[in-house]
Amino acid sequence: MSDRVTIPTELARRQNKVLRPRDAADVYAHPRAEFGRLLDQAVLSRLRPGYYALAPLERLGDSRWRPDLAAAALGIAQADYGRDAVALMSVSAARRLGALPRAIGTAVVAVPRQRPVLDTAVGQVVFVKRDVRRLDLESVETELTTGWMTTAEQTALDVAARPELGGIGPSDAESVLRALARKIQWTVVEELARDQHRPGALARLKKAADA
Template identity: 55%
Template sequence: MAGRAAGVPAALARRPNRVFRPQDVADVYAHPRAELARLSGTGVIRRLATGYYAMTPLDRLGDAWRPELEAAALGVAIADYGPDVVALIGASAARHHGALPRAVAVATVAVPKQRPVMVMENGAISFAKRDVTRLDVERVQTELVSGWVTTVEQTLLDIAAPPGRFDLHLGDRAEVMAALGRRADLALVAELAAQQHRPAALRRIRASLDVNSA
């Protein structure tokens, strides 16, 4: 059938989230774990971590494709919690906004409850317990799924959190804040800081931007 790889049922190929778990395809396969392992061996799907797989894009069949870490992280979070309560945040959001051009080894995603870091084949996912409904977010389309990412303003506020929270070195953190600050609506940043009770982060942003504009 056009638009999907041979051997993959249409019900699987049509999934809006191209990251899935064995239990997600129990209505498609009688023995989902065994079938997903077989498809992974053919390259039609890619194993991301224990119990998580991603559909290989049609134009990447036969090569060594693997998804971007941030796309995989968002897909995993949506598979576990649904699309409305998760979002890329921190350094992962900064990469989406082009403020952190270098790849990082950990993708950070907000989820409804705290859970351990998940080790992937090309990095790790750090899960932060946050109420996404209280964050300023916008829709993003990745190569695997459509979901939420924090806006430039929310990302700037998050990056201004205490050092170490988002696995950024001090130099990278200053660079990211400067890049986001050039694009951010600083009035909205101040409004978000007031709503989220983060005056220290706002002071850090203002001090950083004053230094970078000097």
Template identity: 60%
Template sequence: MRPSIGIPVELAHRRNAVFRPRDLADVYAHPRAEVARLAKAGAVRRIATGYYALVPRHRLGDRTWSPDLAAAALGIGQADYGVEPVALMGASAARIHGAIPRALAAAVVAVPKQRPTLHTDRGKIVFVTRTVGALDIERTRTELGEGWLTTIEQTILDLAHRPTLGGIAQEDAHEAIRALAGRVDWTLTEQLAAMSHQPAAFKLALAVAGRVPRA
């Protein structure tokens, strides 16, 4: 990293590149002022009220850089709750799995506590109260760090259960289900539906995928 910017080692090597000024209280005597300095230098980017992201090494000093919305959502969730109880889900997971080609105006992330939608400079973040340990998840890497993402099976079930979550159209959710259908383990999806008491969502997912007639 460019030494002239003066990024502290503790910030440069964070697992999660999203942080709050108070997270740097052990590094700086006046963290808000120092974060403002780093933002002015193009080393960090404000992504929402109270949240900043460390700019990637190859984009240092570039004030046009802004993180992907899903990456920001995962990072903000982790900043508040830690890595383990947070996961991208719904339309955000479908996009990462390659089922939604276009950029989305909202990101959906599972967190352990209820909280209102957060607006960022890239779009809104919708927080869904879920116990991530009860979901079928896998690791994912974003430009801001690593974290959890719902599997294709869990994602299909979530899209069928709440298709418009995050502001996408129902048909877009159904198109994502069809795009993922050839890669899904339907037996596992049925098991997940049984464990979460969502048999109707499973039947709908099958119907949308063209596996059985819609009941």
């Protein structure tokens, strides 16, 4: 990396390392041009037009670095809607909970508005309109940001309700549900199913757990 490369303190200290040019409007007079320079010097990695990931300090200048897909998805959602309005869910939460052993090319994140699928340099991001205040959440730390993801109980219910979400097949969904069933408190799941009006999902989860 060139010795001339510097990162303004305002950007380096941002909690969310997914940046949009307008996020740097108070740092640079011409943020798009400056982002282009930082991209050339592998300080930023382009996720897609308008969204960039700031490389960790130990990877600055390494053009091979790419962020984790779930981290990028959560960072993009936070950039657009704020930290407390979004959460990793479904297969992305299942992966973080150890219930999905292999990485997949799709991340799923709950957001407050309907939004099309987003293709990025590290995979596909699927947005699901949910009011995260009604979801059972726990904190999550990624290489790009900290935020929220659904708990094992909420994740199990979500996967049971929409097993195809995220592009996994029926057999993978069954495996995820069985793995989650070993981690959950059934009284919590039953309460969530009642509050969220999901009796069918609860029945499918119980069936998978007994398989």
